[in-house]
Amino acid sequence: xxxxxxxxLVSPLRGALRCSxxxxxxxxxxxxxxxxxxxxxTIRAAGTWKAERIIISKQGPEISVDGSRGSILNFCANxxxxxxxxxxxxxxxIDALKTHGAGLSSVRFICGTQDLHKKLEQKLAEFHxxxxxxxxxxxxxxxxxxxxxxxxxxxxxxxxxxxxASIIDGIRLCRAKRLRYKHMDLGDLETKLKEASSSRMRxxxxxxxxxxxxxxxxxxxxxxxxxxxxxxxxxxxxxxxGFLGPRGRGTDELLGVMDRVHIxxxxxxxxxxxxxxxxxxxPKPLIDLLRQRSRPYLFSNALPPPVVGSATRAVxxxxxxxxxxxxxxxxxxxxxxxxxxxxxxxxxxxxxxCPVMLGDARLASLMADDMLKLGVYxxxxxxxxxxxxxxxIRVQISAAHTDEDIDRCVDAxxxxxxxxxxxS
Numbered sequence: 386x387x388x389x390x391x392x393x394l395v396s397p398l399r400g401a402l403r404c405s406x407x408x409x410x411x412x413x414x415x416x417x418x419x420x421x422x423x424x425x426x427t428i429r430a431a432g433t434w435k436a437e438r439i440i441i442s443k444q445g446p447e448i449s450v451d452g453s454r455g456s457i458l459n460f461c462a463n464x465x466x467x468x469x470x471x472x473x474x475x476x477x478x479i480d481a482l483k484t485h486g487a488g489l490s491s492v493r494f495i496c497g498t499q500d501l502h503k504k505l506e507q508k509l510a511e512f513h514x515x516x517x518x519x520x521x522x523x524x525x526x527x528x529x530x531x532x533x534x535x536x537x538x539x540x541x542x543x544x545x546x547x548x549x550a551s552i553i554d555g556i557r558l559c560r561a562k563r564l565r566y567k568h569m570d571l572g573d574l575e576t577k578l579k580e581a582s583s584s585r586m587r588x589x590x591x592x593x594x595x596x597x598x599x600x601x602x603x604x605x606x607x608x609x610x611x612x613x614x615x616x617x618x619x620x621x622x623x624x625x626x627g628f629l630g631p632r633g634r635g636t637d638e639l640l641g642v643m644d645r646v647h648i649x650x651x652x653x654x655x656x657x658x659x660x661x662x663x664x665x666x667x668p669k670p671l672i673d674l675l676r677q678r679s680r681p682y683l684f685s686n687a688l689p690p691p692v693v694g695s696a697t698r699a700v701x702x703x704x705x706x707x708x709x710x711x712x713x714x715x716x717x718x719x720x721x722x723x724x725x726x727x728x729x730x731x732x733x734x735x736x737x738x739c740p741v742m743l744g745d746a747r748l749a750s751l752m753a754d755d756m757l758k759l760g761v762y763x764x765x766x767x768x769x770x771x772x773x774x775x776x777x778i779r780v781q782i783s784a785a786h787t788d789e790d791i792d793r794c795v796d797a798x799x800x801x802x803x804x805x806x807x808x809s
Contacts, residue, residue: 432747433767438757444469444659446785450762459762460780460794462659465628465737466709467785468699469659478660481694489687493520494676497687505693508700510666513634513649517672520693522685524623524652524663528555530679531619531650531665536561536588541581543574543616544590545602552590552621561588568595571606578614587616593636594624597771597779598740599733601629604636608645619648623663624738627656628784633703633710653692658699660692712784713737716791720782723795728808737782740766741798742775743807749776752801759797 428434439451444464447456468474481501491497506518521527528551536542540561544552547568556563564581567573574589581587589611591602602620611618622635630638633656637646648671653662665675675682703710717737724731724741732740743749749765756763756778767776780794802808 431768432745432750433769434750438762446783446787446790448762450757453757453760455760457757457760457762458786458790458794460782460786461762461764462781462783463624463655464659464783464785465656465713465781466699466703467783468656468702468709471658471699471702473702474658474695474698477698478691478695481690485690485694487691488689491687492683492685493687494683499687499690499693501690501693501697502687505697505700506664508697508704509664512700512704513651513666514643515649515666516669518664518666519672519675519679519682520688521663521665521681522688523654523661524621524650525551525554526681526685527650527663527665528552528621529558530555530675530681531648532556532559532561532588532590533680534675534678535559535648535671536586538562539585541584541587542590543577543581543587545569545592545595547595547597548590548592549596549621549623552592556590569600569603571603571610574607575610575614578610578616581616582614587611587614588619589616590619591621592624593620593622594629594736594738596624596738597766597777599624599736599738601636601639601734601736604640604642604646608642612645617647618645619650620646622649622651623655624736626651627699627703628710628713628737631711632707653696653699656699657703658692658695660695662688662692662696709784713782716784716786716788717782719788720780720791720795723792724798727795727799727802729798729802732777739780739782740777741780742777744774744776746776748805748807749778752805752807753778755801755804756797759800761794761797763794 440448441451442449444462446459448459450457485499485501489497502520506520510518532542532555536559538560541564542556542561543564543566544556545568546565562584564577566577589607594601608618620636625635627633629635637643648667650665720739721731730742732742746767749767753763753765763778763780766779
């Protein structure tokens with residue numbers, strides 16, 4: 386009798402407790418939603434909301450955009466060499482899909498390494514003239530996986546203050562002493578090297594090309610200081626690999642320091658086919674150690690065979706000829722000179738990244754929208770991608786652009802710039 390009575394009392398109590406727990410859960414979720422929506426409204430009010438336009442064609446100098454009529458000139462992709470839709474690169478991906486499958490369903494060290502991966506690593510090491518190479522799912526992962534393995538608490542890392550977010554995040558993961566030097570300031574770098582003189586190892590870390598401004602790191606001076614103070618040099622070459630330098634090897638080739646830069650991280654997701662993937666090239670002992678300890682490598686699936694096949698063909702094309710890489714300079718300068726003559730301020734120098742400086746985030750967004758109406762696809766960049774007050778439209782020149790494409794882009798900027806009072 387008492388058992389039945391007890392159950393009749395306990396059941397409503399349990400129900401009440403469950404309701405109470407659910408109520409608290411819903412209250413917490415509602416509070417979180419309110420915080421998130423307030424933050425989103427703040428972004429919209431500041432004019433820094435980043436909408437995603439939908440492309441309904443393959444990547445290239447001309448694309449189709451959902452909601453826009455006709456073909457649109459694309460001037461904001463990282464497709465520097467136009468290889469994203471190159472027929473041989475596409476076919477290599479199809480071939481790899483047929484022979485090696487869609488994916489590996491495994492990390493590399495378990496059962497995720499195919500002959501395709503080893504071939505691409507060998508080709509990349511050859512391309513950069515380094516001892517060995519290790520592939521990652523992205524260059525963000527390559528940067529996340531390097532510093533923690535290489536540097537310990539007795540070491541020091543000296544990083545340019547405007548380095549890419551992935552470098553900053555990677556450095557945060559390591560236990561080395563962290564020293565940040567002023568952007569491309571060799572004097573401040575030397576001061577920081579002196580400060581790190583008691584460290585076991587010193588690593589100077591810089592982007593080869595800084596992606597928001599298109600400026601090139603002073604690698605000769607950096608290498609001079611590194612040798613003077615017994616430091617190693619690391620560069621991130623995502624916006625240089627494939628097209629800077631006489632043979633497209635990158636910033637180190639451009640500035641004649643290929644034998645003085647010790648470690649390079651770069652990407653397959655820009656000039657080298659544009660699909661996905663990143664890598665580290667450098668001394669073989671370092672690459673061997675990364676295979677043993679680099680967490681993004683050990684805990685991420687192997688790159689899919691179609692991606693590897695496409696990237697391998699892209700690298701092979703560049704190893705065979707420097708013709709595509711050499712076509713970039715004239716096209717870049719054509720755009721820069723015409724825009725400067727029209728009255729625009731273009732940051733950086735002689736790099737296909739051509740930031741049209743505007744300052745105001747809302748202005749950059751409105752001008753980019755108006756450019757699309759004129760048949761030119763560009764995007765406004767604002768905080769937190771760039772510092773506050775430094776909003777711009779970042780134009781990127783591709784080897785696939787014709788002179789007529791470039792002139793049409795400039796004409797659209799002139800028309801839009803006059804409408805918004807940027808130029809007279």
